[in-house]
Amino acid sequence: MVEMSGAKAFVKALEREGVETLFGVTGGAVLPITDELYHSDIRFVMARHEQGASHMADGYARASGRVGACIATSGPGATNLVTGIATANIDSVPLVAFTGQVPTGMIGTDAFQEVDIIGISASATKYNVQVRRPSEIPLAVKSAFYVSYTGRQGAVLVDLPKDCQVESEEIVFPDEVAFRGYNVNLEPDSREMDWAATLLSKARRPVIMAGGGVIAAGASEELMRLADMMVAPVTTTLMGKGTISSDHPLFAGLCGMHGTGEANMLVTEADVLLVVGARMSDRTTARLEDFGPEAKVIHIDIDRSEVDKNVETVTRVIGDAKLALQGILGRLEGMALNRTTNGVWLKKLEEFRKAYAPPELPSNPHLRAPEVMRALRRSLPRDALATTEVGQCQMWAALYFDAYAPRTFFSSGGLGTMGWGFPAAIGAKAARPDVPVVDIAGDGSFGMTENNLATCVEEDLPVIVVVLNNRMLGMVAQWQRLFYGRRYKVVQLGNSPNFVKLAEAYGAVGVRPETIEEFERAVKEAVDSNLTTVIDVPIDPEENVFPMVPPGRGLRDILVEA
Amino acid sequence: MSQISTIAFLVENRPGVLFKVSNLFRRRGYNIESISVGAIEDSGLARMTVTVDADRRALNQIVEQLSKMVEVVKVKRLDPNRTTMREMLLVKLNTSDPMAREETLRHVNAFHGLILDIEPDNLIAEVTGEPDAIDDFIEKVRPIGIEELSRTGVTALEKGRLKL
Numbered sequence: 001m002v003e004m005s006g007a008k009a010f011v012k013a014l015e016r017e018g019v020e021t022l023f024g025v026t027g028g029a030v031l032p033i034t035d036e037l038y039h040s041d042i043r044f045v046m047a048r049h050e051q052g053a054s055h056m057a058d059g060y061a062r063a064s065g066r067v068g069a070c071i072a073t074s075g076p077g078a079t080n081l082v083t084g085i086a087t088a089n090i091d092s093v094p095l096v097a098f099t100g101q102v103p104t105g106m107i108g109t110d111a112f113q114e115v116d117i118i119g120i121s122a123s124a125t126k127y128n129v130q131v132r133r134p135s136e137i138p139l140a141v142k143s144a145f146y147v148s149y150t151g152r153q154g155a156v157l158v159d160l161p162k163d164c165q166v167e168s169e170e171i172v173f174p175d176e177v178a179f180r181g182y183n184v185n186l187e188p189d190s191r192e193m194d195w196a197a198t199l200l201s202k203a204r205r206p207v208i209m210a211g212g213g214v215i216a217a218g219a220s221e222e223l224m225r226l227a228d229m230m231v232a233p234v235t236t237t238l239m240g241k242g243t244i245s246s247d248h249p250l251f252a253g254l255c256g257m258h259g260t261g262e263a264n265m266l267v268t269e270a271d272v273l274l275v276v277g278a279r280m281s282d283r284t285t286a287r288l289e290d291f292g293p294e295a296k297v298i299h300i301d302i303d304r305s306e307v308d309k310n311v312e313t314v315t316r317v318i319g320d321a322k323l324a325l326q327g328i329l330g331r332l333e334g335m336a337l338n339r340t341t342n343g344v345w346l347k348k349l350e351e352f353r354k355a356y357a358p359p360e361l362p363s364n365p366h367l368r369a370p371e372v373m374r375a376l377r378r379s380l381p382r383d384a385l386a387t388t389e390v391g392q393c394q395m396w397a398a399l400y401f402d403a404y405a406p407r408t409f410f411s412s413g414g415l416g417t418m419g420w421g422f423p424a425a426i427g428a429k430a431a432r433p434d435v436p437v438v439d440i441a442g443d444g445s446f447g448m449t450e451n452n453l454a455t456c457v458e459e460d461l462p463v464i465v466v467v468l469n470n471r472m473l474g475m476v477a478q479w480q481r482l483f484y485g486r487r488y489k490v491v492q493l494g495n496s497p498n499f500v501k502l503a504e505a506y507g508a509v510g511v512r513p514e515t516i517e518e519f520e521r522a523v524k525e526a527v528d529s530n531l532t533t534v535i536d537v538p539i540d541p542e543e544n545v546f547p548m549v550p551p552g553r554g555l556r557d558i559l560v561e562a
Numbered sequence: 563m564s565q566i567s568t569i570a571f572l573v574e575n576r577p578g579v580l581f582k583v584s585n586l587f588r589r590r591g592y593n594i595e596s597i598s599v600g601a602i603e604d605s606g607l608a609r610m611t612v613t614v615d616a617d618r619r620a621l622n623q624i625v626e627q628l629s630k631m632v633e634v635v636k637v638k639r640l641d642p643n644r645t646t647m648r649e650m651l652l653v654k655l656n657t658s659d660p661m662a663r664e665e666t667l668r669h670v671n672a673f674h675g676l677i678l679d680i681e682p683d684n685l686i687a688e689v690t691g692e693p694d695a696i697d698d699f700i701e702k703v704r705p706i707g708i709e710e711l712s713r714t715g716v717t718a719l720e721k722g723r724l725k726l
Contacts, residue, residue: 122581127632180607305630
């Protein structure tokens with residue numbers, strides 16, 4: 001036991017958790033902590049807006065597999081973090097957010113820069129807590145990292161009143177957390193695995209759907225082994241992209257509203273659907289009655305509350321996906337698999353792929369987005385990391401930009417946060433400075449957090465931003481085009497800003513290629529120079545993302561053109 | 563099919579936990595029919611009893627979502643056949659008419675209730691029983707003239723060896 005200030009205890013607690021990088025914006029209510037960080041080796045990556053800091057921590061977590069940490073001052077600093085907290089939480093990303101708070105004696109008085117961040121963040125976090133004394137800080141920090149990282153990962157917020165940072169108390173650093181109600185049960189039930197294996201062994205038309213939980217559990221290898229053993233096509237959710245390499249012969253692509261024809265049709269015709277670490281959200285299932293209508297659904301998930309939430313399952317395996325898949329693999333090895341129709345079933349994959357391929361449009365004066373995505377992939381090394389913004393650019397990336405390994409492709413799946421991709425790319429770069437990181441953006445999304453260019457340049461975290469620039473809020477425009485009689489309202493962005501000049505204003509490189517060759521050259525130069533580069537790619541404002549399942553329709557109702 | 567169910571659970575007895583529980587119900591769109599809370603001596607825990615109007619699937623979700631809360635230690639759906647349930651009612655009735663006072667006493671006695679306060683124009687009665695019995699009692703005394711009433715919400719314990 002030793003007496004020290006809460007701020008010092010806080011920084012020591014972070015160091016004990018192995019925190020190397022903290023993303024944030026300082027301010028009045030975190031000044032004591034900021035001062036302690038002056039003496040620490042922890043890297044403080046300074047964002048220019050707290051939302052950026054929260055997404056950076058998120059990107060850092062997704063790329064590294066470790067907890068991402070961010071900090072902001074009280075009041076507006078805290079509220080600005082909320083979008084990032086909610087984004088990470090719904091995508092089950094381990095993120096810990098620290099907020100300054102007015103001194104305990106002033107809480108509830110509507111003091112300057114006071115907000116009730118515990119109340120505000122309650123439904124967007126896995127857990128949150130306000131510290132009431134300096135001596136509570138070490139346990140609060142340890143608990144935050146523990147809860148965030150274990151079980152189904154998620155966001156945790158710790159609120160730190162300023163007096164608790166300033167005052168000194170006897171401090172103990174605990175080795176264990178103490179929760180009576182938080183049990184992490186990773187071990188799947190043996191009988192549940194028996195049932196799942198039996199069902200799988202009888203499948204004639206099996207499909208595996210892999211979600212983000214496979215990546216979180218590090219279970220890609222087991223998933224591939226199972227797919228190979230069963231000769232089962234694998235579709236992924238947006239969060240699961242990368243669990244199986246895009247060039248694997250069993251890979252059927254994304255399933256859902258913007259799923260591939262082959263993935264959506266295979267799910268529609270499957271007799272057994274094994275869903276691993278996925279929530280089966282509305283964007284993945286489309287109309288529920290048409291989601292795997294012939295399939296017995298087996299659900300592997302670490303979160304019991306996800307089972308039967310949206311889709312009724314026949315059997316479930318609750319626990320860690322890696323352990324569950326290992327258990328099922330072990331059981332299947334001793335069973336006779338129903339392989340009689342596998343050849344026919346696999347041929348279907350090819351048939352559907354051909355039947356539902358969107359017609360390739362010729363390049364007009366504009367470049368075509370799918371073409372740009374393929375060229376981007378060609379120009380990047382295989383181990384490059386990609387984040388996406390949200391909207392058309394996100395779906396083009398999901399459909400046409402191949403991912404070869406887990407933790408190489410990142411997107412805001414659940415919340416769909418425009419402006420997420422760029423700061424997340426910066427966080428990913430902080431975690432993986434050894435590989436190029438590219439943000440696949442649209443002009444609308446990039447505009448929402450473009451001020452983070454300053455962080456890229458000043459903190460030497462070079463990121464490549466590919467702006468698919470259609471001068472539109474493209475996805476909303478697509479819906480207005482397809483479902484609202486082309487009545488464009490508040491989607492046209494005009495000609496501002498000039499992204500090349502914007503990049504240059506921040507000290508980054510800006511280029512505007514006019515052809516695919518120029519684009520590929522620009523990407524390669526950005527990779528080679530390792531400089532933050534904004535590549536402004538003009539695309540056709542009229543271009544739609546296809547395939548698409550219209551809202552309210554089933555997975556089989558696939559549109560491949562307007 | 564939707565029906566009234568009772569869920570009992572133990573939570574860490576700390577500031578803000580009641581807020582988080584009610585916030586969960588609000589956020590997920592579950593309707594609380596009644597809620598009662600009390601600390602359990604020397605344990606640092608509080609016991610909450612919630613009755614909800616929900617179908618089977620929603621009820622499962624409520625139990626699972628509650629179980630997930632870090633501050634919730636234990637959750638259980640109570641089997642109505644193996645559970646003792648009680649709710650307390652305080653009701654103030656207008657008894658300025660002597661006949662009304664007479665009638666009130668009759669109903670209170672029939673429900674094994676108590677008279678807690680008698681004023682010239684009104685009285686306060688206490689009745690304890692299962693929620694349905696409380697509903698019955700209220701219907702019986704309604705014609706007399708209810709000035710004000712307050713119900714505690716359901717509290718419940720399982721019978722025999724069963725426990726939370």
